[in-house]
Structures are given as C-alpha cells and as structure tokens.
Amino acid sequence: xxxxKIKTRPKDGNTEILVLVNHPMETGQRExxxxxxxxxxxxxxxxxxxxxxxxxxxxxxxxAVSKDPLVAVAVKGAKKGDKVKVSWSDNKGxxxxxxxxxx
Amino acid sequence: xxxxxxxxxxxxVAGSFAFPAFADPQTDLxxxxxxxxxxxxTVKFDEFSNxxxxxxxxxxxxxxxxxxxxxxxxxxxLTKGTALWNxxxxxxxxxxNCVKKGAIKPAYTYPRWDKATKSLRVxxxxxxxxxxxxxxxxxxxxxxxxxxxKDTKARVQLAEVTAHFYSLYRGKRVKPDVDFNDKDVLAAxxxxxxxxxxxxxxxxxxxxxxHLDLAGKDLGNQPLSAGLGHTTAWPAQRYxxxxxxxxxxxxxxxxxxxxxxxDKHYSPTYLNLQLYETYMSxxxxxxxxAMRN
Numbered sequence: 001x002x003x004x005k006i007k008t009r010p011k012d013g014n015t016e017i018l019v020l021v022n023h024p025m026e027t028g029q030r031e032x033x034x035x036x037x038x039x040x041x042x043x044x045x046x047x048x049x050x051x052x053x054x055x056x057x058x059x060x061x062x063x064a065v066s067k068d069p070l071v072a073v074a075v076k077g078a079k080k081g082d083k084v085k086v087s088w089s090d091n092k093g094x095x096x097x098x099x100x101x102x103x
Numbered sequence: 104x105x106x107x108x109x110x111x112x113x114x115x116v117a118g119s120f121a122f123p124a125f126a127d128p129q130t131d132l133x134x135x136x137x138x139x140x141x142x143x144x145t146v147k148f149d150e151f152s153n154x155x156x157x158x159x160x161x162x163x164x165x166x167x168x169x170x171x172x173x174x175x176x177x178x179x180x181l182t183k184g185t186a187l188w189n190x191x192x193x194x195x196x197x198x199x200n201c202v203k204k205g206a207i208k209p210a211y212t213y214p215r216w217d218k219a220t221k222s223l224r225v226x227x228x229x230x231x232x233x234x235x236x237x238x239x240x241x242x243x244x245x246x247x248x249x250x251x252x253k254d255t256k257a258r259v260q261l262a263e264v265t266a267h268f269y270s271l272y273r274g275k276r277v278k279p280d281v282d283f284n285d286k287d288v289l290a291a292x293x294x295x296x297x298x299x300x301x302x303x304x305x306x307x308x309x310x311x312x313x314h315l316d317l318a319g320k321d322l323g324n325q326p327l328s329a330g331l332g333h334t335t336a337w338p339a340q341r342y343x344x345x346x347x348x349x350x351x352x353x354x355x356x357x358x359x360x361x362x363x364x365x366d367k368h369y370s371p372t373y374l375n376l377q378l379y380e381t382y383m384s385x386x387x388x389x390x391x392x393a394m395r396n
Binding site for chain 2: 007009018022072
C-alpha cells in the first residue's frame with residue numbers, strides 16, 4: 001500500500017491538515033521510451049479527510065495533480081487530540097489512508 | 104545558442120582563477136571559504152549549508168523552498184529509509200549496532216580514510232559493508248547486489264537508508280576524518296581538486312566555472328549554487344527527480360550536463376571529488392536530507 005503521511009498545525013486560528021501521499025499519479029499520456037507503449041493511467045480519484053468521524057473535506061482529484069501529491073485543508077474548530085482519518089482511492093481500485101491525532 | 108556563446112565568451116575574458124595551483128589543503132580551505140565570504144558578505148556562514156537558497160539572488164526560490172519545507176516530499180523516502188534502518192538483520196544485528204561498534208562512523212566524519220585498505224570510504228560504502236558482514240537478505244536490501252549505476256530502485260533504497268543515517272547527525276559540523284600528512288591522502292585530495300578545477304566535456308566547463316565565479320547566476324534557466332556547502336545536503340531530493348538520490352548520481356548528472364562521460368558510483372575519481380568538496384565545506388552543519396532545485 002502506498003505510504004500516506006499526515007501533519008497538522010495551527011494556522012490563523014484554524015487547524016491546517018496536510019496530507020502527503022506516495023503515488024505515481026500517472027496520466028496515461030506518457031510513453032515508455034523503450035517499449036514505445038503508453039504507460040497506463042494510475043491516479044487518485046478521491047481523497048477524503050475525516051475529523052472525529054465527520055467528513056470535513058472530500059477531494060475529487062485527476063491527472064492534473066502532481067506525483068506524490070500534497071493536499072492541505074484548513075479546518076475550523078479542531079481541538080488537540082481530535083482524530084484525523086484520511087482515505088483515498090485511485091482509478092485502479094487501490095485504496096490507502098492513514099490516521100493521526102491533532103497535535 | 105547566442106546566449107551560450109555569450110556566456111562562453113564572458114568566461115574566456117573573466118574566467119581567471121585567483122587560486123594558486125599548489126597549496127596545502129588548509130590554505131585551499133581558507134581561500135575557498137574566504138572567496139564566498141567576500142562574495143556574499145551578508146550571508147551567514149552556516150547558511151551556505153542550504154545551498155543555492157542561501158544566496159541573495161535566489162530569494163524567490165528560497166520562499167518556495169521554505170513553503171515546501173512545511174511538509175517536505177523527502178519525508179516519504181525518509182520514512183522508508185527509517186524502516187529499513189530499524190529492521191534487524193536475520194542474525195539479530197542492525198545498522199544501529201554497526202554504528203555503536205564503530206563499523207559505521209559518525210556521518211560528519213565522511214569521507215574518511217581507511218588506513219588498512221588505503222582507500223577513501225563514504226557513508227554508503229560502510230552501510231553496505233555493515234549489511235553484507237551481517238548476511239543481510241539481498242532480496243530485502245536490493246542495493247547490496249544491484250548495479251547502482253543502472254538500477255534506480257536499488258540506488259534510491261540505498262539513498263533512503265543513508266538519508267536516515269544522515270538525519271541522525273543533522274546540525275553536526277562537517278569534519279572529514281582524513282590526515283593530510285599521509286601522502287596517499289594528499290594524493291587523493293589533489294586528484295579531487297584537479298577534477299574540480301579542470302575543464303571537461305564538450306562544453307569545456309570545469310566545476311569551478313559554474314560554482315565559483317558564476318554562482319548566483321543562471322545558466323539557461325538553471326540557478327547555479329555556490330561550491331561552498333555542496334555536500335552538506337546529500338542524500339537529497341530534487342524537485343525534478345521526486346526521489347532521494349545519492350551524491351554520486353548528482354555528480355553523474357552534473358558531468359553529463361557538460362557533455363562529459365560520467366564516472367561510475369564510488370569510482371576513485373568521484374570519491375576524491377567528494378573528499379575535495381566535503382573538505383571545502385568543513386565546519387558547515389549537516390542538513391541532509393534536504394530539498395534541492
């Protein structure tokens with residue numbers, strides 16, 4: 001499973017949740033230089049961020065997002081010790097995610 | 104093309120080197136660091152560890168770099184490296200034990216001179232030898248058997264483990280464990296120095312052309328870093344590579360960019376070059392792993 005990392009930090013009175021995912025985000029447009037075949041598309045389609053079981057962000061992503069994407073959202077009213085849960089799924093049906101605690 | 108010609112013409116006129124051809128390493132070090140201190144009087148010495156982001160010309164790049172440091176992309180690779188570092192070998196030993204026993208020396212002392220084999224050693228070599236001596240599984244640590252010049256996956260794995268090792272010594276000051284009273288050591292140093300200062304490749308550039316006189320300027324659309332602090336960030340992750348890489352790979356690409364035939368990983372030429380560059384950065388704090396342009 002692809003590695004997912006989460007960081008939280010206070011920002012302008014809110015809490016910022018940063019999510020870093022190790023994912024190739026292949027567009028399907030690139031060609032393998034040796035075999036001259038298209039590299040099949042492989043990208044994250046949906047990423048959701050839950051705070052204490054309630055979804056606070058639901059991101060629809062596409063091929064325009066870079067490799068190893070970093071998604072950051074600011075959340076109001078999060079407290080220290082709140083549980084953050086991130087889960088994502090890609091076009092190949094692979095799923096991933098991670099848990100963290102607001103620090 | 105016109106731009107390149109102008110640059111070459113400028114180099115012909117302005118490319119005079121103030122350095123004496125024969126000097127002992129200590130004098131070299133003083134002159135080398137003195138050159139950058141004079142060129143950038145406003146930049147603090149320790150800042151040179153941050154590579155091109157220390158230079159006032161690249162204030163815009165520095166801002167982007169600081170933003171990237173919020174959640175640096177190398178953390179993905181570093182996490183993998185940490186896991187490999189902490190995993191015990193089948194015989195119960197680990198990398199950490201090798202450090203305790205002295206088979207792997209502190210990161211800031213590399214490159215070091217090994218008296219028994221009369222050769223230079225860099226951290227990656229000692230890390231590989233530690234794993235080999237403890238019969239590590241070559242399937243788990245693919246870099247033990249792979250050809251590091253060609254096998255990107257294996258090389259990145261080695262870079263990730265080394266990155267974790269260097270992260271343990273962040274902020275410690277560089278002090279290569281070499282004794283220049285030894286004739287062989289001095290010969291290695293002179294060889295590395297020669298590589299840095301001599302022209303090579305079709306473009307006829309020496310390392311010194313871009314990273315001394317032209318540091319702080321752009322070549323094409325690429326910023327040129329200062330030679331001081333070149334080694335302190337490696338293993339590093341470049342934005343364009345999107346993975347942690349070894350310093351040897353960086354030398355390889357640098358050489359091929361001036362249309363020179365690159366050397367192999369841990370070849371004597373590159374080891375000597377790493378010794379020269381690291382020695383020139385003596386006293387700077389280690390920042391590896393880091394993000395680089």
